Structure formats: structure tokens, C-alpha cells
Amino acid sequence: MIEIKNLNHGILNIDRATVPEGITAVIGRNGSGKSTLLKIISGIKIPDSGSISIEGKNPRELDTGYVSEYPDDNSIFGVVYDEIASSLRFKHADCSETERRVKEISYLFDISHLLKREMRTLSGGEKVMVALASACADNPSLLVIDEPDSHLDRGSAEVFSENVLNTGSRHIIVCTHNMETASKAGNLIFLESGRIKYQGAPGEIFEKYLKSTCFYPPLWRILK
Structure with a gap:
């Protein structure tokens, strides 16, 4: 379990949040703080104030795999x-x-x-x-992936989406602009202006709060 308490860093302002094991998709508009949150969770950045603990440990104490949104990095x-x-x-x-x-x-x-x-x-x-x-x-034990779909074609995106859960990591945090990928996660976080506006099961969040927005998975509209 990932626990976030009184986290402040740049635009981020998160009072309290709990992220379960498994795959969590982080979505939101550009500039909402997604990449910053991922860097703090992975231990790359230290927050100005507040804390994140993963299974009771500081992120820097964990074995972490991190994939930047910029391939050459x-x-x-x-x-x-x-x-x-x-x-x-x-x-x-x-x-x-x-x-x-x-x-x-x-x-x-x-x-x-x-x-x-x-x-x-x-x-x-x-x-x-x-x-x-x-x-x-x-x-x-922790795998953090920042916007992989920005550079993947449809076939590669499907390979990623289908197999990322088979990597063996207890916690997988994925920032994505692909709502089909986000819909397959076990947990969804929607960031807005540095705050967690919605969190929960993807189906519930998409249907209850995001159905009339551009974040609703396009394929869902076609199938319905």
C-alpha cells in the first residue's frame, strides 16, 4: 500500500490518499502534476513537505523501476x-x-x-x-512508468497494456493519455490542478464523473 500524507510540491497539494497494490493509472490534463507525482513516488524527487510511504518505507529504500516519458533519457x-x-x-x-x-x-x-x-x-x-x-x-517491487503511449504505435501499446501486469511488481504506477490503458488498471487517479479529484475503480470513475469529458474511453462510446 502507498500512503500519501500532506504532500506539497510545486502544483501538488494532496492532503491524504491511499493507493492499493496492483496497477494504478494516473490521468489528468497537461500541467495537473502527474509527472511530478510519479517522480516523488519513485523517489527521484523529494517533496517540499509531507510524505509518501510504500509498504511503510521511504520510496528511496525500495527497488524501483522508472521509465521516463522521454525515451532518450x-x-x-x-x-x-x-x-x-x-x-x-x-x-x-x-x-x-x-x-x-x-x-x-x-x-x-x-x-x-x-x-x-x-x-x-x-x-x-x-x-x-x-x-x-x-x-x-x-x-x-515498484514500477513507475510516465506516459509510455506518447511514443508507442497501436500494436506496441497493446503489447504494453497486456503485459505490464505480468512483470511481477507489487505496485505499478502508470501515467497515461490512453484511456483504454487506464480503463484496464485496478485503480484510477484523476489529478486536477495538483489535487486528486477522483480516485477509485476505473469503471466507476469514468461512468460517474468523466462520461461527458474527453477522458471517457473512446471505444466505450462505440460499444455503447
């Missing part, structure tokens, strides 16, 4: 295999375990064919998928 190494293997090597995993896990996670995200490619030759969407695989490779 995610990579350290020149070759895809080395990039995905990096978190395992930093923890001194043996070579056979590293190879097994790299193959497993690259298959999960449908990028096995990219393992020998140089990072600089990849498209933005391919870089995002490699970043996801790298972030998930060592089974982090």
Missing part, C-alpha cells in the same frame, strides 16, 4: 542487450541468470529481435519498450 548503454541487462549486472547477478532474464523479459515485451541492435538506431517507440524491459528485468 532512459538509456545508459549502447546496445539493447546491455541496456536490459544493466540492472541485473549492477546487482551482480550471475551471467546465466542475467541471460535468462533478459531473454524472458524481451520476449514478454516483443523485442527479442532488437537485442543486438544499437540503441541509437531505434525508433522512439522501440526505445520505450527497451526501457520498460530494462526497468522490469530485476523484478522491482
Whole structure:
């Protein structure tokens, strides 16, 4: 469980919130504080005041996988295999375990064919998928993903949406502009001007509060 208390940082002003285990989608208009919230949850930023605890721990005490919304900010190494293997090597995993896990996670995200490619030759969407695989490779307890769909085509977005839950992380926080992806989460947070305006099951939030807005999943309108 993630507990937020009296959190203030920039535009963010959240008195109290509890986020359950599983996948939580964070949505809202541009400038509502989504990326800032994700960086604080992941431990990248320290809030001006207030606190966030995850399973009773400070975010910086956890094994965390973080994927930035900017693909070029995610990579350290020149070759895809080395990039995905990096978190395992930093923890001194043996070579056979590293190879097994790299193959497993690259298959999960449908990028096995990219393992020998140089990072600089990849498209933005391919870089995002490699970043996801790298972030998930060592089974982090917390996985934070900032707007992956900004760079993914429809096929890659579906691979991401279908498989992110299979990464093994206890907490997965995804900021997304894809309402179909958001609708598949177990929990939904709608931010407005730095505050949590709505939180709960996606179906309830979309139907009760967002049906007449641009945030309502387009496919739902077609099916209904």
C-alpha cells in the first residue's frame, strides 16, 4: 500500500490518499502534476513537505523501476542487450541468470529481435519498450512508468497494456493519455490542478464523473 500524507510540491497539494497494490493509472490534463507525482513516488524527487510511504518505507529504500516519458533519457548503454541487462549486472547477478532474464523479459515485451541492435538506431517507440524491459528485468517491487503511449504505435501499446501486469511488481504506477490503458488498471487517479479529484475503480470513475469529458474511453462510446 502507498500512503500519501500532506504532500506539497510545486502544483501538488494532496492532503491524504491511499493507493492499493496492483496497477494504478494516473490521468489528468497537461500541467495537473502527474509527472511530478510519479517522480516523488519513485523517489527521484523529494517533496517540499509531507510524505509518501510504500509498504511503510521511504520510496528511496525500495527497488524501483522508472521509465521516463522521454525515451532518450532512459538509456545508459549502447546496445539493447546491455541496456536490459544493466540492472541485473549492477546487482551482480550471475551471467546465466542475467541471460535468462533478459531473454524472458524481451520476449514478454516483443523485442527479442532488437537485442543486438544499437540503441541509437531505434525508433522512439522501440526505445520505450527497451526501457520498460530494462526497468522490469530485476523484478522491482515498484514500477513507475510516465506516459509510455506518447511514443508507442497501436500494436506496441497493446503489447504494453497486456503485459505490464505480468512483470511481477507489487505496485505499478502508470501515467497515461490512453484511456483504454487506464480503463484496464485496478485503480484510477484523476489529478486536477495538483489535487486528486477522483480516485477509485476505473469503471466507476469514468461512468460517474468523466462520461461527458474527453477522458471517457473512446471505444466505450462505440460499444455503447
